Amino acid sequence: MSVRVEHLGFSYGAHQVLHDISFEVDEGTLVNVLGPNGTGKSTLFRCILGLNHSYSGKIFVNGKDISKLSIRERAREMSFIPQSHKPVYDYAVLDVVLMSSGAGSGAFFSPKKAHIDRAYEALERVGIGFLAERPYTHISGGEQQLVLIARALAQNASTIIMDEPTSALDYGNTVRVLSCVRQLAEDGFTIIQSTHQPDQAFLYADKTLVLHEGDVLAYGPPKETISAELISKIYGVDVEVNSLYDDKVRVCVPLRELERK
Amino acid sequence: MLFGNVFPIQPFWGDQEAIIFFNVRLPRIVLAMLVGCCLAAAGAAYQGTFQNPLVSPDILGASQGAALGAAIAILLGFTSFGVSVLAFVLAIGTVLLVVLVSQAARGNQVLTVVLAGVMVSSLAAAGVSFAKLVADPADQLPAITYWLMGSLTSASLSDIKMVIVPMVAGLVVLFVLRWRINILTMGDEEASTMGVNTKRLRLIIILAATLITAASVAVTGIIGWVGLVIPHLSRMLIGSDYRKLMPASMLMGASFLLLVDDFSRLLTTAEIPIGILTAFIGAPFFLYLITKQGRR
Numbered sequence: 001m002s003v004r005v006e007h008l009g010f011s012y013g014a015h016q017v018l019h020d021i022s023f024e025v026d027e028g029t030l031v032n033v034l035g036p037n038g039t040g041k042s043t044l045f046r047c048i049l050g051l052n053h054s055y056s057g058k059i060f061v062n063g064k065d066i067s068k069l070s071i072r073e074r075a076r077e078m079s080f081i082p083q084s085h086k087p088v089y090d091y092a093v094l095d096v097v098l099m100s101s102g103a104g105s106g107a108f109f110s111p112k113k114a115h116i117d118r119a120y121e122a123l124e125r126v127g128i129g130f131l132a133e134r135p136y137t138h139i140s141g142g143e144q145q146l147v148l149i150a151r152a153l154a155q156n157a158s159t160i161i162m163d164e165p166t167s168a169l170d171y172g173n174t175v176r177v178l179s180c181v182r183q184l185a186e187d188g189f190t191i192i193q194s195t196h197q198p199d200q201a202f203l204y205a206d207k208t209l210v211l212h213e214g215d216v217l218a219y220g221p222p223k224e225t226i227s228a229e230l231i232s233k234i235y236g237v238d239v240e241v242n243s244l245y246d247d248k249v250r251v252c253v254p255l256r257e258l259e260r261k
Numbered sequence: 262m263l264f265g266n267v268f269p270i271q272p273f274w275g276d277q278e279a280i281i282f283f284n285v286r287l288p289r290i291v292l293a294m295l296v297g298c299c300l301a302a303a304g305a306a307y308q309g310t311f312q313n314p315l316v317s318p319d320i321l322g323a324s325q326g327a328a329l330g331a332a333i334a335i336l337l338g339f340t341s342f343g344v345s346v347l348a349f350v351l352a353i354g355t356v357l358l359v360v361l362v363s364q365a366a367r368g369n370q371v372l373t374v375v376l377a378g379v380m381v382s383s384l385a386a387a388g389v390s391f392a393k394l395v396a397d398p399a400d401q402l403p404a405i406t407y408w409l410m411g412s413l414t415s416a417s418l419s420d421i422k423m424v425i426v427p428m429v430a431g432l433v434v435l436f437v438l439r440w441r442i443n444i445l446t447m448g449d450e451e452a453s454t455m456g457v458n459t460k461r462l463r464l465i466i467i468l469a470a471t472l473i474t475a476a477s478v479a480v481t482g483i484i485g486w487v488g489l490v491i492p493h494l495s496r497m498l499i500g501s502d503y504r505k506l507m508p509a510s511m512l513m514g515a516s517f518l519l520l521v522d523d524f525s526r527l528l529t530t531a532e533i534p535i536g537i538l539t540a541f542i543g544a545p546f547f548l549y550l551i552t553k554q555g556r557r
Contacts, residue, residue: 051450075456082451088312089446089501099444103456110440110504155455 002027002159002190003048007057010043017043019214021057025192025207027158030185032201032222033194035211036234041194044211045161048192050074061159075103078159079152083168084144086137093139093147094119094132100155115154122153126180142173149180160184162193166200178204198226202250210234223250263287289416293522294515296413296481297491299428299473301514304488305495305507306435306470309442310463311375315550317489318474321378321467324485325385326355327478332392332405341415344408345423345479352475355381360467411482411536413522424476431473432511438466439507446501484518484536486543491517493550 001024008021017040025031033041046052048059050066059066061077069077079100087096094116101115111119123129126146131139136147145165152160162181166174182204185191195201201208201222208225210218212234218225231239231252238255264270272279303318311320318324330351334344359381363373389409396402441462444452449459477484495509518535521542525535 046450049450049454051453071453071458072456075454078454080451080454087447088314089309089496091443091501095443095502099447100455102440102444105456108437 001025001060002029002062003192004060005044005048005057006059008044008047008059009056010040010047010052010054012043017214018047018055021211021214021216023209023216023219025190027190028185028188029206030182030191030193030204031207031209032205033192033209033211034196034198034201034226034234035194035217039211039234040214041211042163045080045163045192045194049078049080049161072103072105075100075155075157077157078161079103079155079157081145081148081152081160081162081165083164084141084148090135090137092132093123093128093134093136096136096147097122097151097154100151103155103157118156119150119154122150123147125153126150140173142169142176145169145173145177146180149177149184153184158188159190159192162191164194164196167196198231198252199250201226223247226250226252228252284418285416288418288421289413289522290519292416292421292480293413293519295421295424295428296477296484297487297514297516297518298511299432299477299514300484300487301491301495301510301517302432302435302507303470303474305492305503305510306442306466307488308492309446309503310466310470312446312448313375314493315489316375317486318470319382319485319488320375321471321474322355322359322382322385323352323471323474324478324483325382325389327352327475328409328483329355329385329388329392331408331479331482332389332396335401335404335408336392336396342419342423345420349475349479351385352478353471355385356467356471356475360464407534408482409536410534411484411539412532412534413481413525414532414534416480420480424480427472427476431469431476434465434469435473436507436511438462438469439503442466442503442507443501482534482536484539486539486547487514487518490539490543490546493546 003025006022008018009016010018021044033044035041043052047055048061048066050069050071064077066074097119098111098115101111101119102109120129120132123132126149128143128146128150131143131147136144139147165181166177169177178200181191181193185206205222207220208218208222209216210225210230217234218230226241228239228241231237239252240255240258241250241252243250300318307316307318307320308314327348330348331344334347339347359374359377362377362381366373366377393402393405396405441457444455444457445459445462452459491514492506492510495506495513499505499509521538522535525533525538
């Protein structure tokens, strides 16, 4: 069991964001967290990552209660891939990847040859080894996102948390990034990722966790979980869920547009 | 002459020249390099921890705090040693106050530190103005004004002895932590998921940078702009990676201040306080920086 959340509750002041969240994630599983804006996806991630402290309930990563781990120990168990953003200073791509290499080490750590090799390896693995020497701010948004994935890989933690990694990317980059993430799950990483697109869950995820108003509405394989009723309930739009290629993939199509055609 | 102490070289210089060299020139050279090194290193460290390329050692109120300390000491008729000590104490005190205020305040820590720094600085500046107002215009007022302009004229061996320990201690801390500053510039939460205790690291870096700033300001008065300009020049030359940027800033700061001090001594027959010269170089550079950033 890679990640286990038990009766998690969290509130910002008087506003209760998460009520009673429980779920378990097996090793090597890609879980897609689905839910409308403001439903607590980011809050859930912040709790798992140890950035929100005053939650109720328990969170275990690789069997360890994260509230009892130090910052350094937590970084050994899991890594985080944020949405790509422009840093204040311009680093070489390799230097950005190297930042995670001291995750489990002491304060006076500085990257050695072995860490640099590992960083190159991580860049090769996501397919952008040729960018290593380029300045991070001069590459495309999709490439930046891949660099951040490589950085998480170089951190050498078995669990990876991603907060809407593709929300700012164009279609091509979205496909490239998600297919890279899918491959990592095949390779044995446990990945929890939030998304706004039900179609992405059908395409890439092993399981879908549906959050609605601070509770788990459904949790299971995408095909069993995502239905027209569920989409209508959480997003307030009526859709038809269609099956393609002998049910290899499914897509959601808004009903209104179908009627218009 | 330097080697004459170690190697058996026949002295071709007189005793008087030796005294001037060892007691006046050499301390001044060493102090100029030390102070330049410290201010530039502190500036680079602050720019990293606050993720803001426009901050400098002055932002945390260290300089103004030191100025207030010096002004009070001069008013009370302390010796130059007493002036340095009080300047040092108040510089540290001001920064502690800024850090405490910013931690008590809610919200974006980076922003609150800068805001608190500006506020506490202006408070200290008001104190300095008041000290000037009540100072004796015949001797105290010129002394305060001259101190505020910053100068290496009075550099002596005892000055160096007083500041060398805190300076070296602070520089060593910044040097060994330099790679971690890279991670800090990505933002607190990201850094934290990469195993960095951001609160503690930031506090240590701020304390070390402030220690060396306060030590510098205490013996030389306010020499502005070095801490802003040098890290930027270094960044242009060798990039943003703090593994290289920190030592480069230290070396360039030391060379820069030594060079400017030579100019301040030789440019005119009377010596120009070095703080004025660094401002003449620094302020236009700052403006250039702003316009360049706007274009990018």
